[in-house]
Amino acid sequence: MIQMDKIKYGLLRAIDLSGLGFLSPVVRLCTGEDPAKQTRDIARFIFLPILAFLVFLWIWSVIAPKHKTKAGEVPTPSVVWDAGKGIWSFHQREAAKEKGFLTSAENRLAKLQQATRRLAEVEKLEATAKKQVEEVIVASQDKFDAVVAPAKRAYEAKREEYREHRIESAAALKEEAASLMDASPARREAFLGKVRATNRISEAIKEELDQLKAEYEEAKEITFPEVKDAVKAATLLGEEKQFLVKYISMLGDNSREVKLEEAKSALEDAQEEFRTADSGDFYKLAASIISKEELRDTLASSKYAKPWTLPKQIVRSILCAFTGFFIATLIAIPIGILCGLSPSFMAAVTPFIALFKPVSPLVWLPIVMIIVGGFMPEPDKHWLIVFMGKIPFIKDYQIDPMFLSSAITVALCSLWATLVNTALGVGSVDKDHMNVARILRLGFAARLFKIVIPTALPLIFAGLRISLGVGWMVLVAAEILSTSEGIGKFVNDMYTNGSSESFAQMFVVVFIVGFIGMVLDRIMVFLQRLVSFDTAPAL
Amino acid sequence: MYTTDMTDSSPCLELDDASIGYGTGSQRLEVLQNVNLAVAPNEFVAVIGFSGAGKSTLVSLLAGLATPDSGRARMLGEKISRPSPRRGVMFQSYSLLPWLTVFGNIQLAAKQVFPKKSKSEICEHVEHYIEMVNLTPARDKQPHELSGGMRQRVSLARTLAMEPEVLLLDEPLSALDALTRAVLQDEILDIWEKQRKTVVLITNDVDEAILMADRIIPLTMGPGATLAEAFPVPLPRPRDRRTLIDQPDYQKLKAEITSYLVGLNRQVREIRISPTLQMPDVAPKQFRLPSKMPGMKRSRIA
Numbered sequence: 001m002i003q004m005d006k007i008k009y010g011l012l013r014a015i016d017l018s019g020l021g022f023l024s025p026v027v028r029l030c031t032g033e034d035p036a037k038q039t040r041d042i043a044r045f046i047f048l049p050i051l052a053f054l055v056f057l058w059i060w061s062v063i064a065p066k067h068k069t070k071a072g073e074v075p076t077p078s079v080v081w082d083a084g085k086g087i088w089s090f091h092q093r094e095a096a097k098e099k100g101f102l103t104s105a106e107n108r109l110a111k112l113q114q115a116t117r118r119l120a121e122v123e124k125l126e127a128t129a130k131k132q133v134e135e136v137i138v139a140s141q142d143k144f145d146a147v148v149a150p151a152k153r154a155y156e157a158k159r160e161e162y163r164e165h166r167i168e169s170a171a172a173l174k175e176e177a178a179s180l181m182d183a184s185p186a187r188r189e190a191f192l193g194k195v196r197a198t199n200r201i202s203e204a205i206k207e208e209l210d211q212l213k214a215e216y217e218e219a220k221e222i223t224f225p226e227v228k229d230a231v232k233a234a235t236l237l238g239e240e241k242q243f244l245v246k247y248i249s250m251l252g253d254n255s256r257e258v259k260l261e262e263a264k265s266a267l268e269d270a271q272e273e274f275r276t277a278d279s280g281d282f283y284k285l286a287a288s289i290i291s292k293e294e295l296r297d298t299l300a301s302s303k304y305a306k307p308w309t310l311p312k313q314i315v316r317s318i319l320c321a322f323t324g325f326f327i328a329t330l331i332a333i334p335i336g337i338l339c340g341l342s343p344s345f346m347a348a349v350t351p352f353i354a355l356f357k358p359v360s361p362l363v364w365l366p367i368v369m370i371i372v373g374g375f376m377p378e379p380d381k382h383w384l385i386v387f388m389g390k391i392p393f394i395k396d397y398q399i400d401p402m403f404l405s406s407a408i409t410v411a412l413c414s415l416w417a418t419l420v421n422t423a424l425g426v427g428s429v430d431k432d433h434m435n436v437a438r439i440l441r442l443g444f445a446a447r448l449f450k451i452v453i454p455t456a457l458p459l460i461f462a463g464l465r466i467s468l469g470v471g472w473m474v475l476v477a478a479e480i481l482s483t484s485e486g487i488g489k490f491v492n493d494m495y496t497n498g499s500s501e502s503f504a505q506m507f508v509v510v511f512i513v514g515f516i517g518m519v520l521d522r523i524m525v526f527l528q529r530l531v532s533f534d535t536a537p538a539l
Numbered sequence: 540m541y542t543t544d545m546t547d548s549s550p551c552l553e554l555d556d557a558s559i560g561y562g563t564g565s566q567r568l569e570v571l572q573n574v575n576l577a578v579a580p581n582e583f584v585a586v587i588g589f590s591g592a593g594k595s596t597l598v599s600l601l602a603g604l605a606t607p608d609s610g611r612a613r614m615l616g617e618k619i620s621r622p623s624p625r626r627g628v629m630f631q632s633y634s635l636l637p638w639l640t641v642f643g644n645i646q647l648a649a650k651q652v653f654p655k656k657s658k659s660e661i662c663e664h665v666e667h668y669i670e671m672v673n674l675t676p677a678r679d680k681q682p683h684e685l686s687g688g689m690r691q692r693v694s695l696a697r698t699l700a701m702e703p704e705v706l707l708l709d710e711p712l713s714a715l716d717a718l719t720r721a722v723l724q725d726e727i728l729d730i731w732e733k734q735r736k737t738v739v740l741i742t743n744d745v746d747e748a749i750l751m752a753d754r755i756i757p758l759t760m761g762p763g764a765t766l767a768e769a770f771p772v773p774l775p776r777p778r779d780r781r782t783l784i785d786q787p788d789y790q791k792l793k794a795e796i797t798s799y800l801v802g803l804n805r806q807v808r809e810i811r812i813s814p815t816l817q818m819p820d821v822a823p824k825q826f827r828l829p830s831k832m833p834g835m836k837r838s839r840i841a
Contacts, residue, residue: 111773374752428741430632432634433634433636435622435628435630435634436628436634436648438604438621438622439602439624439627439701440647440651440652441622441630441651442626442651446651448646454636533637533681533683
């Protein structure tokens with residue numbers, strides 16, 4: 001029983017620390033503590049939010065299709081879900097291609113066989129799917145006609161009416177015009193009025209005609225759900241087929257192993273020729289051997305030219321945000337401590353805080369890019385880029401001046417919260433604690449590390465939490481502007497692309513960015529609670 | 540006099556015509572003026588006064604946390620120029636570091652005062668003082684997990700662990716409830732009986748002062764407070780709170796001190812009585828309502 005309690009309170013403490021308070025009624029209910037209250041709490045803190053989210057999804061799916069844009073309809077939740085799946089399968093397929101390019105020997109052949117078999121299957125399936133699409137379209141032809149035909153009829157009738165009206169009125173007016181030769185000015189004036197009136201009528205008819213035409217065009221656009229589904233199934237299969245073709249080529253003729261073999265045998269041939277030839281241009285032969293040797297070496301270390309997929313871009317964005325956050329922390333905490341310790345320093349720094357804090361990242365970024373560019377006229381040779389290119393894991397994420405500029409912009413925008421909070425925390429050291437320190441005759445360093453910083457730590461972490469949140473928001477904007485690989489670049493590409501699919505993918509990004517921001521925030525809350533010595537809950 | 544050595548030896552703690560105030564110009568406030576105090580070695584002196592009289596300022600002067608504007612503060616004949624672990628202070632607010640455990644708080648002080656001791660010696664030293672204040676079971680708890688009385692015990696142990704020559708107790712018990720206070724009074728007295736030290740206790744509780752001190756010195760009301768004539772406490776030690784109340788000496792002393800303090804309070808109130816303010820004689824010129832008053836028109840129509 002005591003063991004049970006220990007586990008229970010351990011769990012509750014962990015839940016409290018991690019800020020996942022909504023789980024605690026579940027734990028309490030499992031241990032049978034006041035079931036009525038726990039059920040109420042579960043209903044309130046778990047089911048109600050889920051319900052609210054479902055309501056949100058429902059409202060979204062109802063409203064979204066009603067708005068037409070250049071990039072098609074605003075995507076509904078299910079379309080966004082499919083777009084998310086599409087992003088993920090693209091990532092997995094690229095990873096598979098890369099792996100295929102690098103595998104060797106029997107493994108490669110086995111995979112090649114497998115892929116070829118799958119391709120045959122998919123081709124068959126795709127053919128069926130395409131046939132299905134045609135069938136569905138034929139089957140829904142009547143339905144289509146039922147919708148489109150009335151609109152078409154109305155439009156054509158109106159068009160006829162318009163034509164007739166124009167011809168008839170023109171004939172009538174011409175006839176009357178002929179009789180105007182010796183008519184009085186009053187009659188001529190009346191005729192002018194008649195022409196004007198006729199024109200007005202034909203304009204009105206034209207307007208109606210345009211309206212009907214638009215309706216007809218719109219009716220033609222209609223796609224029935226069954227057609228949509230059939231097309232989607234065929235498209236998915238088509239995409240898989242395309243992937244398999246590429247994949248097979250990566251496993252087969254285009255794989256590193258095969259290419260390397262080819263290069264090696266070509267080199268051997270050339271060497272053989274060089275050694276055995278009786279006559280000819282030996283210089284040319286030697287040069288060809290050298291160039292073939294070079295080709296072999298390049299191939300041996302060659303990599304699959306993998307495009308940036310969203311998951312990789314996300315990792316790079318997180319890396320960039322943390323680099324910026326790290327720079328901000330390195331600057332903000334020491335300056336904040338100085339501000340808290342010395343009112344004079346605080347007074348000197350306050351105008352800078354007030355002046356630079358409201359500056360938008362969109363202003364900082366171009367400035368930072370130019371300055372960083374000034375430091376690195378040849379980025380590939382700069383020691384920092386070279387150094388970062390050697391760090392494992394980080395080297396895969398293309399550390400370039402753009403990355404550094406984005407990170408510095410993040411730092412410039414996010415350091416203020418930490419700075420101000422650190423100054424506040426250091427400034428709020430208890431006078432009695434300082435008196436104790438004076439009586440004990442603690443030195444400056446001991447006072448700083450044993451009294452001042454521990455006192456300020458909860459507030460410092462509160463500041464860091466705000467900074468990380470700001471940094472994450474700023475980062476996406478900075479990446480859009482700097483077209484540095486990352487989530488921002490993805491959004492920018494999708495925006496420029498402008499298809500309805502890329503429109504849905506932007507919605508996916510909204511949820512991903514939000515989710516990562518939430519996780520980062522929770523991590524900071526957890527750290528903040530770990531260093532908080534009082535029991536006051538951090539929100 | 541009650542103790543003989545008091546007059547013989549030179550005083551341990553001394554305030555010599557000391558004055559101190561805060562602020563400048565019109566904001567200037569004289570807190571203590573011409574304070575004279577001599578505390579003999581191993582004497583237990585209680586300074587009693589109303590809140591706001593400047594009791595904590597007096598402790599600051601003795602501890603060296605503040606220096607007098609005029610006059611002198613001395614310990615064993617030497618000028619007190621800055622705080623020192625030789626004069627341990629126990630604050631009313633405990634002033635424990637909330638992120639350290641009981642052990643950590645005391646260890647911080649012990650390490651600083653005895654830098655030459657080895658790690659195990661320090662540990663032993665700290666544990667000895669934790670034991671002295673009966674906190675061994677709470678050794679690894681943090682202050683927020685302890686009751687007020689326990690926190691003040693930690694503060695006491697920390698002060699004692701510095702092995703000071705003088706103990707300055709700045710209203711250490713006034714934030715505690717009556718029962719806890721009584722227990723702690725007995726504990727402090729018990730420790731003091733075992734290893735005598737010079738003690739200055741600041742308090743606002745007459746019973747506490749009589750129970751614990753050799754001499755009780757009232758502090759007059761501020762601003763410009765000063766120490767009044769001392770009341771010696773001629774009660775034999777060790778004192779027992781249960782039998783003390785029945786002694787005629789105790790009751791007489793309590794009555795004397797209380798009436799002295801009440802008298803102080805009355806005096807001050809008489810000084811502070813404010814004169815009646817003459818109000819200006821103002822009457823409205825006319826009693827008609829302003830014409831643009833909302834609702835006026837309607838009432839006229841009606």
